[in-house]
Amino acid sequence: MPAYGIVGAQWGDEGKGKVVDFLAEEADVVVRYSGGSNAGHTVINEKGEFALHLIPSGIFRPHVDAVIGPGVVLDPVVLLGELESLNERGVDTSRLFISDHTHIVMPYHIMLDQLEEKARGSNAIGTTGRGIGPAYVDKVARTGIRLGDLLDETYLASRLETVLAQKNRLLTRVFDADPIDFDDLLAQVRSWGNALRPYVASVEQRILDRLPPGAPVVLGGAPRAAHVAGWRARRARCSTSTTERTPTSRRRRSPSAERAPASASRRARSSASSACSRRTPPASAQGL
Numbered sequence: 001m002p003a004y005g006i007v008g009a010q011w012g013d014e015g016k017g018k019v020v021d022f023l024a025e026e027a028d029v030v031v032r033y034s035g036g037s038n039a040g041h042t043v044i045n046e047k048g049e050f051a052l053h054l055i056p057s058g059i060f061r062p063h064v065d066a067v068i069g070p071g072v073v074l075d076p077v078v079l080l081g082e083l084e085s086l087n088e089r090g091v092d093t094s095r096l097f098i099s100d101h102t103h104i105v106m107p108y109h110i111m112l113d114q115l116e117e118k119a120r121g122s123n124a125i126g127t128t129g130r131g132i133g134p135a136y137v138d139k140v141a142r143t144g145i146r147l148g149d150l151l152d153e154t155y156l157a158s159r160l161e162t163v164l165a166q167k168n169r170l171l172t173r174v175f176d177a178d179p180i181d182f183d184d185l186l187a188q189v190r191s192w193g194n195a196l197r198p199y200v201a202s203v204e205q206r207i208l209d210r211l212p213p214g215a216p217v218v219l220g221g222a223p224r225a226a227h228v229a230g231w232r233a234r235r236a237r238c239s240t241s242t243t244e245r246t247p248t249s250r251r252r253r254s255p256s257a258e259r260a261p262a263s264a265s266r267r268a269r270s271s272a273s274s275a276c277s278r279r280t281p282p283a284s285a286q287g288l
Contacts, residue, residue, distance in 0.1 A: 003217040017041025020220040021057045028210045029217045030058025031203075034071035036105065036132035037078040047089055054079050056220060059086065059096060065210075067203045070101035073135040074147060076192040097201040100148030104192075108167040108180055109134040115175040138163075147200060150193030160186055 004023060006016050021043060024030045032054065040053035045060055054074065058064035068074065086093050109131030116134075117124050127133060138144035143163055149156050161182060168179040207217060 003211070003219060005219040016220060017043070017052075017057060020218055021060075023216065023218045024056075024058040024061050024064055027058065027061075027064055027216045027218045029065045029067055029207055030056040030061075031067040031069050031207070031217065031219045032056045032072055033069040033219050036073045036130060036135070037075045038128040038130050038132055047091060050086070050089075050091075052082060055082050055086070055093075055096060058218070059091060059093060062092065062095075064095065065206060066096045067206065068096070068098040068102060069203060070099040070103075072102055073105050073132055073139070074098070074102045075105040075130065076196060080192070080195055096199050097203050097206060098147060098196065098199045099203045100146065100151070100200050102147045103135055103139045103144040104147060104150070104189075105131045105135045106145060107131075107185065107188075108164070108171065109138070111171060111177065111180075112167070112175075115171075115177060119175070145189070147193075147196065150189060151197060151200065153190060153193075156189065156193070157186055160189065 006020050006023075008016050018041070020030060021041075037053040040051060041057070043050045043052060043057050043060060047060075050060075052059075054068065054072070056066040056068070059066040083093055083096075110129065111131075112134045113127060113131045114129040117127050117129060135144065143166070145156075145160065145163065149159060164180060164182055164185060171177040172179050210217060
């Protein structure tokens with residue numbers, strides 16, 4: 001079974017969302033694999049007009065699993081707002097699945113993003129100030145908070161205390177800003193974990209299960225190639241990449257999420273990659 005990756009190879013606004021929505025009609029799984037809440041697209045259907053920034057457009061298809069993968073940096077406030085809006089308008093969100101490895105955009109990421117952009121003055125990059133860049137920094141630096149961490153309150157408190165102490169030093173000593181209160185932040189993050197717990201899953205295993213027998217898996221990312229770090233000539237605006245590889249290194253695993261063996265995750269990626277390289281799009285999509 002093929003897997004189709006929809007990649008924006010230019011400067012953005014290429015119509016990626018429209019293509020993903022079109023292919024979702026015949027897909028089993030639609031995956032948002034990278035980016036943050038600064039991207040998204042508008043969907044217009046019989047239920048009305050919807051602006052999605054994190055949830056894959058496959059959520060409108062009753063037969064499709066809508067997946068948010070580990071390459072995304074997730075703003076829980078934005079996601080919960082989208083879920084509330086969809087539920088209020090009669091859209092079933094029970095088929096949304098989020099990887100427990102997905103990194104969380106924290107309030108200090110948003111503060112640092114805005115403060116850093118202000119400090120650049122005339123050399124400002126033009127970020128959206130939504131904390132996406134700093135969240136990816138923490139992901140690479142191995143100091144980020146993952147969605148799975150939110151499900152283990154004891155571990156969460158310990159890790160957040162360590163990370164927040166570092167962030168508060170940056171806020172107060174470098175940017176002369178107010179520190180973030182630990183107890184307030186911990187309460188907020190715990191509430192996110194409780195609200196998102198029903199959606200956390202081993203998404204790698206779910207995709208693996210569908211690769212041999214099912215309909216296509218559609219992979220939709222957010223960033224555009226000409227803006228991403230490592231490719232744009234100067235001052236890349238996007239901190240992610242147009243493609244994302246699920247890490248296979250050892251990681252702490254949250255106790256309440258289903259787990260797939262690392263070997264199974266590797267087989268899923270290998271199968272998806274080889275399928276993408278050897279298959280041609282369905283006849284219905286060749287004219288796009």
